[in-house]
Amino acid sequence: MTTRSVVIGAGHYLPDRVVENAEFEKTLDTTDDWIRSRSGIERRHFAAEGQTTSDLATRAARAALADAGIEADDVDAIILATSTADMTFPSAATMVQAELGMTRGFAFDVQAVCAGFIYALANANALILSGQAKRVLVIGAETFSRIMDWTDRGTCVLFGDGAGAIVLEAQEGTGTNADRGILSTDLNSDGRFRDILYVDGGVATQNTGFLRMQGKEVFRHAVEKLAATATTALEKIAMPASEIDWIVPHQANIRIIKGTAKKLDLPMENVIVTVQDHGNTSAASIPLALSVGKARGQIRQGDVLVTEAIGGGLAWGAVVLRW
Structure with a gap:
């Protein structure tokens, strides 16, 4: 028998404030058409004054736990993927742990920007396969609205705030691709490209800083690297792309x-798309899409999913799992 990390619950949370593209027309040289044509984004959510990343993460975590039908103390670990933690330390994950009333286990953050949830999933899977944990709450949460330069129309119109979460549980499988759970993972990074997507602040500068991005360069790397990592993850388990039910991309x-x-030769009918309603929520985007896809009735038990992401670092990766 083989141990698998199986998804038993999913949930998400979006702040109440919805910001339509038209709002940016008041302060920037931009239009709704310009934003839609270049990104596909129509609206996004912004956190309220005083609403932190751990607040969003906690709400998504509660939704995922409820969906799984378990309590916080039934979980052994929390992994929170974020680049916008409330504080330098302690980790936002420990804040979520406290808010959930979880008095056992352990919690920590993972920082790989937009690829953070993929990295968190891979780490959660490793904890389960090693026997370190039986159940892991994996969260992606961001408040990117706090690191936007509101004069830069090339970046500030693209990002939003939100959180998504899933619960992974150790279950026995047969060791074949027919098993439910995570079937393969692939992680990559290349620090030579750190200057094309970064925040110009931090401990060294003693200020929070703003997100800076060379959009054309990021785009050039993204399509090639995302298709390659998804292909590698599939090759690791000798699974053809034709067996994929859903791509759930960043x-x-x-x-x-x-x-x-297109590079994976799959139609858009097989892709979960939420970017129009959420914008780029960085590490939160994949768990948000998973939860929304399940709620819509698109993702069903037994479906094969490929989820992939790329973010600052550059860091990128993919996970193949059967829901």
């Missing part, structure tokens, strides 16, 4: 999403 840009699907 929701950054509709053109990147379409380009990656």
Whole structure:
């Protein structure tokens, strides 16, 4: 028998404030058409004054636990993927642990920007396969609205805030691709490209800083690397792309999403798309899309999913799982 990390619950949370593209027309040289045509984004959510990343993460975590039908103390670990933690330390994950009333186990953050949830999933899977944990709450949460330069129309219109979460549980499988759970993972990074997507602040500068991005360069790397990592993850288990039911990509840009699907030779009908409603929520985008896809009735038990993301670092990766 083989141990598998199986998804038993999913949930998400979006802040109440919805910001339509038209709002940016008041302060920037931009239009709704310009934003839609270049990104596919129509609206996004912004956190309220005083609403933190751990607040969003806690709400998504509660929704995922309820969906799984378990309590916080039934979980052994929390892994929170974020680049916008409430504080330098302690980790936002420990704040979520406290808010949930979880008095056992352990919690920590993972920082790989937009690829953070993929990295968190891979780490959760490793904890389960090693026997370190039986159940892991994996969360992606961001408040990117706090690191936007509101004078830069090339970046500030693209990002939003939100959180998504899933619960992984150790279950016995047969060791074949027919098993439910995570079937393969693939992680990559290349620090030579750190300057094309970064925040110009931090401990060294003693200020929070703003997100800076070379959009054309990011786009050029994204389609190629996302298709490659998804292909590698599939090759590790000798699974043809034709067996994929859903691609659940990082929701950054509709053109990147379409380009990656084309390289994998899969129609857009097999892609979960939420970018139009959420914008780019970085590490939160994939768990948000998973939860929304399940709620819509698109993702069903037994479906094969490929989820992939790329973010600052550059860091990128993919996970193949059967829901």
